[in-house]
Amino acid sequence: MIKRSINIAMYSMRRWLTNPRYAILFIMQILLMWNTFKPINSLCISTGVRTNPLLFMFYSSNFIQQLILMAGIVFLFANAPFIDESGLYVIQRSGRRSWVMGQIFYIFMASAVYFLILIVVSILILMPYGTFSTDGWGKIVNTLAQTNAADKINLNFMVEYKIISLYSPFQAIFLCFILEWLAASIIGMTMFMINLIFKESVGLVFGSAIVLGDILAFNILGERLYKISPASLGRLSVMDPSKTFIYPNLVDAIIFDVLVLSILCVVAIIAVKRKAIEVKADI
Template identity: 35%
Template sequence: MKTILQSLSICVYQLRILSRNYKLYALPVCLFVFMWNALEPLRSFISSVGVNATPFLFSFLFDDIFLCPLLFAGILLFFTDAPFYDKQQLFVVLRCQAFRWSLGQIIYVFVISVFYTGFLLFLSILILFPHLSFKGDWGKIWTTLAITGAGSELGLSFGVSKSVLFDYTPLQAVALTFLLVVLICSLYGFLMWCLNLYLGRAISLILVLASICLVIRIRFLPTWLTYLCPSSWADLAGLSEYALHGLSLPKALVILLIGNIFLAVLAFFKTIHSDIAK
């Protein structure tokens, strides 16, 4: 219990350090501007038809092959300096031992992933304001975009899949997308942590960005490359298509869970056996 409490304290301490970092305040503004511009056709459509949209845009947001890599690239700003050591933390590491300090940093990665995904969900709702209808069904806007060609005519950069509307309730779709995005973000966080320790930060950033940006061309590449591009798994409609090639939603969740555990353990043991003060 003492180990867990101290690890949680380390996580809180890291969050306090982050609260004084400029990127915590600059990134949300940038994300809002990019999302606002990317979703301008959608807002114009909603305004023109005079029908409010239900707040379930988050379920379709990652179908946008240009916005999707941008959203996942944003989380990397919080992970580029993994394992999050600086000279000011030397006393903390010595006091609580590297074991508990590293465990606290693992918790920190998960917490940041949850907060970041929650912020994206909040932005997806804010973008629709004031044309919002808080109903429990999909509503006319998403149904119309799914069963007609209105999205293409409007120039929307993402599609509303009929498979998502028919296979999931709105809350199920949002919850599953949220879970996938959290797991993908934390996976990239632990991957950067490991690569930082083994290969250095420059190579780490290049490799992880390559994986994230691969989503732009993934539909035109051999299907096995899908396994090298977890950012493409956040799209429920895409997972329905990949199921034909062996990657279903349950399998994606299992891979992400196992991948997170494996990379977290690898990062943990590499950290506690490394001289991170160098």
């Protein structure tokens, strides 16, 4: 069953190569990142100092940028669970359990690939003026974190001193990827599960609500909501390893995400047994 499920997940991944909506999604995200990182490249040119290119965790730690990144996840899974005529044939041949497991694998894979692509692109954007041979984070990152240089160059996100004081660049980018991957998977699984039980538009509403939860926590409901807001838990800057504040720590955040994902997977497997499968167009 596992092999069939993986094949089903790979079939869904291959649709990225034939449907232009996926290309449009990545083009929009890449253009936004290029425009946002451009001031750092300009700073490197003016100072003659190269930067460490592992800066995606600072970009995604900004709640506005996180909103845009997670909105891309909602767009990515907007029509889940996708079933066309060939998909219906796959269900008949493989069985519902293998099919739903394949869709779950696809959501995890797609979430990981989405952020891996964006992290790699962010590195490529900075690499013409970047180097991995910096001493720790390097002069550029330390200057942006400890002075008002970010405001002077109109950088649209903060280079958080908390992150550079707690983690090495490779530790930070790894933890950033894990947190964002789990957050994106929760959004995708929520939309998938809701769409299985109700209608496609309902899953879109729930996915959007999860994304907006981070904005509500930041502006209205307070930081205590961070502990149960998947989109907030995707931001490395929210983590509090010392447990001295009301913010979540890494272990609690990962446990919460894994627990929620486990519940969503179980509910989806149960729901698919009782729900009629409808053919949908991939738009």
